[in-house]
Amino acid sequence: MFKVLIKEKLDDRIITLFEKLNEILIIAEQNFELYLNDLSLEKFRTDYIESKEKYFSQLRDILGKITSQVIALPLSITAAAFATYKTSDKPILFILVLISFLLFSIYSFFLIRLYKFDVIDLDLSFKRDFKKLSEKLKSLQQMVESAL
Numbered sequence: 001m002f003k004v005l006i007k008e009k010l011d012d013r014i015i016t017l018f019e020k021l022n023e024i025l026i027i028a029e030q031n032f033e034l035y036l037n038d039l040s041l042e043k044f045r046t047d048y049i050e051s052k053e054k055y056f057s058q059l060r061d062i063l064g065k066i067t068s069q070v071i072a073l074p075l076s077i078t079a080a081a082f083a084t085y086k087t088s089d090k091p092i093l094f095i096l097v098l099i100s101f102l103l104f105s106i107y108s109f110f111l112i113r114l115y116k117f118d119v120i121d122l123d124l125s126f127k128r129d130f131k132k133l134s135e136k137l138k139s140l141q142q143m144v145e146s147a148l
Helices: 010-019 021-036 041-086 091-147
Strands: none
Touching (some): 041 091
């Protein structure tokens, strides 16, 4: 109502109000529809930022875990090689070192595989959240276009 009447002269405002009442009611109804659907740009922006921060935070966590595994693997290979060299004359210790290295390798492979699934799940989650946000944006654009 204020946007429509502010353009008019003070004396003509009441006449304009009655002449454009239908237009004012349509705009008010559209604004109310936006409010009911909770499709504000600020909420959309907040949802987008939260989704993006969550995605990158989880991605950083997974990359940190993978980095620790990548660093641990060469160290374990070196330690196993050194231990096998030192225990080559003692077959029982040699076998224990090889078994330990094999178990560690299987465990590391298992963890890296879990991290891979985490990344896949994170990607699917991000795409799903992004799809929801883009649908909200499309709804918001349609409502704004219909208001114009």
